[in-house]
Amino acid sequence: MTTRRELDCLRAVYEISSSGTAARLVDAATYLSVKPPTAFVMLDRLVRDGLLEKRGSDYVLTDEGRRQAEEVITAHRVVETLLYRAGFSPNEACVQARKFDTSIPYEVVRKLYDFLGKPSQCPHGKRIACRGEFFV
Ligand SMILES: [Zn+2]
Numbered sequence: 001m002t003t004r005r006e007l008d009c010l011r012a013v014y015e016i017s018s019s020g021t022a023a024r025l026v027d028a029a030t031y032l033s034v035k036p037p038t039a040f041v042m043l044d045r046l047v048r049d050g051l052l053e054k055r056g057s058d059y060v061l062t063d064e065g066r067r068q069a070e071e072v073i074t075a076h077r078v079v080e081t082l083l084y085r086a087g088f089s090p091n092e093a094c095v096q097a098r099k100f101d102t103s104i105p106y107e108v109v110r111k112l113y114d115f116l117g118k119p120s121q122c123p124h125g126k127r128i129a130c131r132g133e134f135f136v
Contacts, residue, residue: 002051004102007072008032009042010051011102013059014069022058075109076101077122082112090123 002010012031016023029039043059046052051065061069076097083093113119119128 002049002068005042006046006049006051007068007102009039009046010061010065010069011072011076013043013052013061014066014073017061022060024057024059028059071106071109072102074113074128075104075106077126077128078109078113078116078119079104080122080124081116081119081128084123085116093123 009028009032012028013023016027016031021027025036025039025043028043029036032039032042034042043052043054046065047054047059050062051068053060053062076094079097079101080090080093083096084090088096113128122128
């Protein structure tokens, strides 16, 4: 069972690597607003759990790590869309969604997604789409 902190850490690696740069310790620490030794403990645990691989000084998502990161990001975008429609600005919706998007069961995200009419984008214009059982 991956903890909320670990999911945040996986999200950090996912977001950093999808911007085209390798995810290193310092980048993950900056993204998570923690000190590098704290980030190291989290990253190291994810490597032991098989969710990340360490290649030199870069952290790379394994298939399972990527799947879990994508679930969190989907949860984030769905909740953000809900909050935006409820009246929050896109940025407020983002900040609020970050407080609990790692705690929402996948079935709830899926229901919300259907309830919202299967939105294709979050309020920032990032993609939300179905992909088999999971949607990213
Ligand atoms: Zn956001």
